[in-house]
Each structure stands twice: as structure tokens, then as C-alpha cells.
Amino acid sequence: MNSARIWAVIIVGISLSITYLQYSIFEEQFPHTVLEELYYIPLLLGASVFSLRGRILTYIFVSICYLPFLFGTWPSTLLDLIDRLFHLIFSGIFTLLAGILLDRQRKYRERHAKDRYLAGIGQVATTIVHDLKNPLITILGFSKRIQEGKGDIGRAAQAIWDSAQNMQGIVENTLDFARPIQLDIKEQNLTAIIKKVFDSSKIMAEESGVSLSLKVSSDPIKIAVDSHQIERALNNLVSNAIDASGAEQTVIISAEKRVEDLVIRVKDQGMGMGKDVLENVFVPFYTKKSKGTGLGMAIVKKIVEGHSGKITIDSSIGQGTEVILELPFLPLSKNKPTPAQAVDS
Numbered sequence: 001m002n003s004a005r006i007w008a009v010i011i012v013g014i015s016l017s018i019t020y021l022q023y024s025i026f027e028e029q030f031p032h033t034v035l036e037e038l039y040y041i042p043l044l045l046g047a048s049v050f051s052l053r054g055r056i057l058t059y060i061f062v063s064i065c066y067l068p069f070l071f072g073t074w075p076s077t078l079l080d081l082i083d084r085l086f087h088l089i090f091s092g093i094f095t096l097l098a099g100i101l102l103d104r105q106r107k108y109r110e111r112h113a114k115d116r117y118l119a120g121i122g123q124v125a126t127t128i129v130h131d132l133k134n135p136l137i138t139i140l141g142f143s144k145r146i147q148e149g150k151g152d153i154g155r156a157a158q159a160i161w162d163s164a165q166n167m168q169g170i171v172e173n174t175l176d177f178a179r180p181i182q183l184d185i186k187e188q189n190l191t192a193i194i195k196k197v198f199d200s201s202k203i204m205a206e207e208s209g210v211s212l213s214l215k216v217s218s219d220p221i222k223i224a225v226d227s228h229q230i231e232r233a234l235n236n237l238v239s240n241a242i243d244a245s246g247a248e249q250t251v252i253i254s255a256e257k258r259v260e261d262l263v264i265r266v267k268d269q270g271m272g273m274g275k276d277v278l279e280n281v282f283v284p285f286y287t288k289k290s291k292g293t294g295l296g297m298a299i300v301k302k303i304v305e306g307h308s309g310k311i312t313i314d315s316s317i318g319q320g321t322e323v324i325l326e327l328p329f330l331p332l333s334k335n336k337p338t339p340a341q342a343v344d345s
Helices: 003-025 032-038 040-049 052-070 078-147 153-178 190-200 202-208 227-244 275-280 296-306
Strands: 186-189 211-215 222-225 250-257 261-268 310-315 321-328
Touching (some): 003 040, 040 052, 040 078, 186 227, 190 202, 190 211, 190 222, 190 227, 202 227, 222 227, 227 250, 227 321
Antiparallel strands (some): 186 222, 261 321
């Protein structure tokens, strides 16, 4: 049953229920005018979810349900009858105006979304060009020096190689973000994955003078995930935490098994994030770093949500940052989500 049919059933049910209440329960005790006004509920629902044809059908059906009020057995004068006829007319006008206003609002939202999409494309193009420009200048500059026989050829070749690697990383990150993520879901030992991330991050932490702390049970934690993608997401989070930390500060990686999910936390003692940064942390190409495309957290969010999970961030200036991943324990057959759709820029 599609959504339109479901809403039709709901509207029919509400309308019949109001009429039933009038006849079966409140015929004598309940003020008729109160029940009259309740018919605006299905009318508003019809105006919200249907096109013009559906709104007209909703109005006709609700009006039929309202007929007992029009020709009921209650004492009524000519003024009462006129009042109820006007109610029918005004309810039709209400349905029409509500539909027009809702259509206008819907078109405004669609136009606004399109404008944001186009602005996002412009932002993406500008960011990519900016990020590729510097390594490209380096490659051209050192290539020219080699061609002219100037300088240290080995140093020039290394600079060209490093710049090419940088460009390749930018292109790969952009492609990863733009295309649907493909997940190879299998039952994995997440404890082992977290320990692998911890071990691979030690060198980076030592170079920055940052301590790494691991708080994970030694017992295996079995969960259906794509180990490569989860490892990739955790590496990104730990790398960010180390970058945000100062010398002699600690980054804590922990995992907690709950009844329905597994919670992974990456906490640092850095400067934290202000409200403006926190609100934009998952926005593609938004970054306060001098290096990088600003796609890291957007890709992490994409990976986590592809696993039917949830990512939240708790941070404030001077208090550090804690990133929390919640990955549900689902049966393997049900934990194979369809490829996550690319997030709009």
C-alpha cells in the first residue's frame, strides 16, 4: 500500500469516527459545534498530502460525513440550517486555500533546495580547483626546473611525487563522497578492528606528542559491518582527534557494548569546537584546516549511516571533543543496507 492510500484510509477513518462519535456517544451530551469543527482535521490532511483532485474528493467525502449534522434530528431553526450550510461552503474554501498555500510553500522549498544545490556545485568546483591549484603549481614549477637543469633533481622529483599523491588523494576523496558507498557486510570482530586503528595511529600520535589510550574489552565483539569502511571511518576520527590535541594531551578510544548496539567513542582534550563549526562539521568541503578537502567527516557520516548507525558530536570551546558512533546489532541478513546514496553538496 503506497503512502497516498495510507493517508486516504486515515482521512476516511477520522471522518467516519467523528460521525460515529456524534451518533453513538455524544448525540445528546456533546455540543454539536465542537464535532463540526473536527472535520477540518481530515480536510487539512487532504490538502497537505493530495493534489487538486484528491483534495476535491476529500472535501466531497467529508461533506457526505457531515450531512447528518445538516439533516439531523436535533432541534434546529432556519438560522441553524443556514449556519451549517455556510460551514460546508467555508470548509470548501478552507480546503482550497490551504492547498494553494501548501503548494506555494512546497514550490518555495523545492526552489530553495535547487538554489542550494547549484550553490553547492559552485562551492565544490571552487574548493576542488583551489585544492588542486597548489600541488599543480608545485609540479609545474619543479618540472620546469628539471627541464632547465636547475636545482636538485632528486628533491624536485620528490616534490612532484608528493604533489601528485596529494592531488590523487583529493580526487579519490571527492569520488568517494560523490558516488554511492558499496558495503561488504560480514560478521566481524570489532574489538580487533579498533585495536588495529589504535596501533596504526601510534606513530602519528607520538610525532605530535599526544598519548593514545584504548579502553576496549579484550573479549571479541561480533557485529555485522564492512570492516574496511569502519576502519577507514575510525582512522579519520582518531586522526582528527590527534590533530586537535596539543602536546602531552590524551586521545581516548573506547567501546561499550549495549543491548541493541555498540557505542564507539573517540575523545580528545583539544580546544573543542564553537557552535558555528559544530553546525557545519558534516557539511561537505567545510574545513578550518589548511590542508584537506573538508570531506572527511562527511564521508565518515556516510559510512556510519550506511551501516544503519548514528554519529553525534559533543564539543565546546576549551572542553575538547567527543565523537560518538552507535552501530546497531542487526541480523546479518537484515544488516545489508542498500548502497548509501551520495549526500547532496
